[in-house]
Amino acid sequence: MRWSKYSLITSVVAIVAAATEYNGLSRRPSNGDIRWDLDADKIEALSVKMIQEEVDFVKSMLAVENPTVDNVLIPTIDRDNHLSSKINEIDFYQYIANDEVTRTVASQFKQKLKKSDLEFGVTEDLNKPYRVLLEKLRSGEEPATDPEYMKYLEDMMKDANRTAMSVEDFSLAANILDEIDALEIEFNKNVNNLQGxxxxxxxxxxxxxxxxxxxxxxxxxxxxxxxxxxxxxxxxxxxxxxxxxxxxxxxxxxxQAPENEEVLKKIVKLRYEHAKLYGYNTHAEYVLRNRMAKTQKTVIDFMYDVEDKIKPVAEKEIAHLLELKNADLREQGLPEEPELYNWDYDYYHTAMLQKEFQVDQVALAEYFPTKKIVPKLLRLFEKLYDVAVVQLTPEFDDAWHPDVMQFAVYQYNRKPKNGQSKREETEDMSDFPSEITLLYETHPLDPNAGKEYDHDDEDSDGDEDDEQVNVYDENYQGTGKATDPTFMGYLCLDIYARENKFSQAAALEIGAAFQSLKGNRVPAYVSVLCSVPPELENSPSLITPQLMSMLFHELGHGFHILLSKTKTVKYSGSHVPVDFIECPSQVLEGFMSSPKVLKSISHHYKDASKIPDEMVENFSRSLNVNAASNALRQLYAANFDMEIHIPENQQELDDLDIKSAWNLLEKDVSLIGNGDTWNNGFSQFTHMVQGYDAGYYSYIWSLVYARDIFKTLFDGVENIKENGVKLRDIVLKNGGLENPMVYLTELLGRAPSSDAFLALITQRSSINASGFSSGDQVVNTF
CATH class of the missing domain: 3.30.70 (Alpha-Beta Plaits)
Structure with a gap:
């Protein structure tokens, strides 16, 4: 899951705070890190200051009599660019602060800023100067501006419905958004504070x-x-x-969190009312207008289509697990049961892997100690995207917790080769940072690891350019050439479970990259959170391949943010349609199923031995076991999401029973239920309040594309760097500047296909999911 915790405060492009450095938030010149010393009182003081600065800036824009690119659009974009990190830095505290008071105040910070802006917008047409400017640009009265700036202005006005609404309706919409924000904060807080x-x-x-x-x-x-x-x-x-x-x-x-049932009911009702004010029949219609799917009919048809085609496979999988369950019950002298329940699935899936594929998850994890694996995962990103990842030395690594690891990321700028993307280019967007002298002189990811982590080893892809620069040399200062590595930003890994920390896996954008008014690239700052079991006195921290794949996925979101080269935050990195956000990271999951990759990064915690061939081959054979039933579990959650967001009238809304929908859909779609016992699992379904409302279908939607990309560009390919750079320069670099379908077509050299996705689901089954014909184009099929 990737989150950008900053969103447009209103259609006036988030005019909330001046692009100045705030006390306690300024970036240090040595490594660009943030001072993690804010508490509840400091955050409260900052909110007061930023709200006043918001009002002052809005007034200054409204006072412009002759709006131009220079006096309205560029100042607004610059403000927006700088503002995003200011908000995100503070908002981040709700996930990592040790005390509950600071977490609560941080979670309310954005709401206060947004509320102030909405209240001001009730009495003023905040979009007027931008609307006038757009008309002048389209008529030719104002000289043409940068294409990205023009897109920025057009997209702003596309969502600016203020002029089509009465003052009363706009005021009502503002109040509804404020209520929704408060309830979303409450929902998250109830989950974050669980300590049962x-x-x-x-x-x-x-x-x-x-x-x-x-x-x-x-x-x-x-x-x-x-x-x-x-x-x-x-x-x-x-x-x-x-x-x-x-x-x-x-x-x-x-x-847990049973109070969230009522909270979610209120949110769903308010979302419906808000969508109606803007002329949409449902909340789903409202949010899907800017996504790849465009309409709720497309989404619903897509989900039904996938469900129909994989359900025959899933039925066989579930039936086999039920056989294993009843055999186990008979062995224990217990009566057989007619169904496989929610609490059975993971147990009998694990048992099946061990019995039929000789896959022992515990034994596997012994070959993947966290301290050794994290550096090797980052090494894979270095090879894939042609970057360098350099860990900051401890004396300058003053993050929010001692467990946090911080890295500086650099991108090499090499000459284009045949087969690489036409988008690739050499550029010198920033000077090589002077803080390079603070870095480890040997491979920074594990300074005591010796040759195994040497970047000039035989595993360097045979690229003759590898010897031109060495950012791992603490004395390296750059050559002044355009091919010098470009500093892209900071990556922070907070991956160990601990008290008072957000327990789910996520990549959080603290600061997106953008281009300053001086033309320099402002680096990105991203944190990856996970809950890997920590090291104990008598046992190391070990991770299973599945957990490793999840970590690799979240790191993928991090590099999506880091390797962006847009001019504006609005289109930077993973600021893309929700139904495409997961795609680049899902592509990367394919590497975690490669026997070659798994063997190369394995390192037994006792003797440093590699994983035996037979063990890794067994694991590789088992990877797609029960893939169809796993996909149905995702579709179940996606169906629930749409079910609560598609009521078209008050009667349908009144008839909606959230708990009933959650439990009945589970059995109907996933084929696994809870018998006569229902649960409140939706009370922890935080995607519903974190930007995935009417969007959870995205995980399956984007997986179709991701499997096609991996199969086409990386499956069985020896030199992954060539296509990795292609992925970097077409998708990651350009963020949300174009429709994702444009990226997919350029990347694949054709329209996307569903073949690879189908193979993932059905390759172990004798059933051919009829209806999925070979070569189906995703754009037409779904």
Whole structure:
């Protein structure tokens, strides 16, 4: 999941704060890092100052009698560019601050700024100077401006419906948005503050690996306190043999934050009312207007189409898991059961992998200790995107927590080669930073690792340009040539689970890259959050290949933000339609299924040995096991999302029962239910309040494209850098400047196809999902 925590405050392009440095937020010249010393009082003071500066700037724009590019558009874009990081820096505290008061105040920060802007917009036509300017540009009265700036202005006006609304309706819409913001904050807060647990005996933990039990807190005697968070609960759901224990734990986990049922009901109602004010029949119609899918009919047809074609495969998968379940129950002397339940799936899926594919998840994890694997994952990005990732030395690494690792990212600017994208070019957008002298002189990711991490080793892709520069040499100062590496920004990894930290995986944009008024590229700043089990006194931190794939996915979002080269934040990096955001990261997941890649990065925590061929081959064979049923679980969540966002009238809204929809759709779509026991899993479905409302279908939608890209550009390819740079320069570099379909067609050299996605789902089944004909074009099929 990728989030940009900044969004347009209103259609007037987020005119909220002056592009000045605030006390406690200024970037240090040594490494561009942020001072992580804000508390609730400082954030409150900043909000007061920024609100006043907002009002002052808006008034200055409205006072312009003859709007031009120079006196209206460029100042607004510059303000927008700088503002995004100011808001994101503060907003980030709600995910990482140790004390609840600071987290709460930080979560309310954006709402205060937005509320002030909306209130001011009730009495003033904030878009007037921009509308006048657009008319002058289109008529030729104002000289043509930069194409990206023109797109910026046109997109701003495309969403500016203020002139079509009465003052009363605009005031009502502003109040509704304010209410929605407050409720979304409340929903997130209720999830972020969950601290529930359950006590289980050693007997009840039968089957759970000892390494997992070691993480649980000892309660008393032979009893353990298991936290009701994903990192611990899913150890129970995957390994605990007692199905009553799994059911109890599952229900306890999914029934947390029950107050969010009422919160979500209110949000859905208000979203419907807001969409109606802007002339749309449903909230889904309103939000889909700027996405690839465009209409809710397209989305619904897409979901039904995929469901119909993979359900026959999933039915066979579920039936086989049910056979395994009943065989296990008979072995325990228990009666058979007619269904596979929610709390059964992960356990019998894991058991199937071990029994039929000889895949032992615990044994696999021993070859992937976190401290060794993280550097190697970053090394893959270096090879793929032709970049260098350099860790900051500890004395300058003053992040918000000692566990956080900070890296500087540089992009090489090499001469184009045959086959590379026509978009690739050499450029010198910024001087090579002087802080290079602060970096490790050996490979920065693991200074004690020796030759294994040497960037001039035999694993350097044979690129003769590799020896031209060495950013890992602490004495390197750049050559002054256009081919010198470009400093792209900072990557912060906060990947270990801990108290009071956001527990889900996400890449958070703290500062997007953009071009300053002086023409220099302002670097990006991104943080990747995960909940990898931390290292304990007697056991190292180990990650399974699945968890590693998730981390690689989130790092992909991070590099999408870092490697952007747009002039404006509005189109920077992953500021793309929601139904395309996941695609670049989903492409990368393909590398985590490669036996060659897995073997090359493996490193047993005891003796540094590589994973045995047989073990990695077994794992590779098992990767797409139950792929259809896994896809149905995603489609179930997507169906729920659309179900609550497509009521067209008040009666349909009144008839909507969120809890019923959540539980009935689970059985109907995913083929797995909760028997006669319903849960409140939607109360932790934070995607619904974090920008994925009427957008969860995006995970499957973009996976169709991602599988096609990986199969075409990387599957079986020895030198991944050539096509990696192509992906970098067509997609990552250009962010949201063009329709994603333009990128896909240029990248693939043809229209996208669904073949690779179909193969992923059906390759292990004798069933051919009829209706998916070979060569179907995604744009037409879905």
């Amino acid at each position: 647990d359950i006590i289980l005996s050693a007997k009840e933990l039968e089957g759970v690996p000892q390494s997992s039990i070691d993480v649980f807190q000892k309660a008393y005697d032979e009893h353990y306190r298991v936290k009701l968070d994903a990192s611990q609960i899913f150890q129970i759901l995957r390994y605990a043999r007692n199905n009553t224990v799994r059911k109890t734990v599952s229900l306890a986990f999914y029934d």
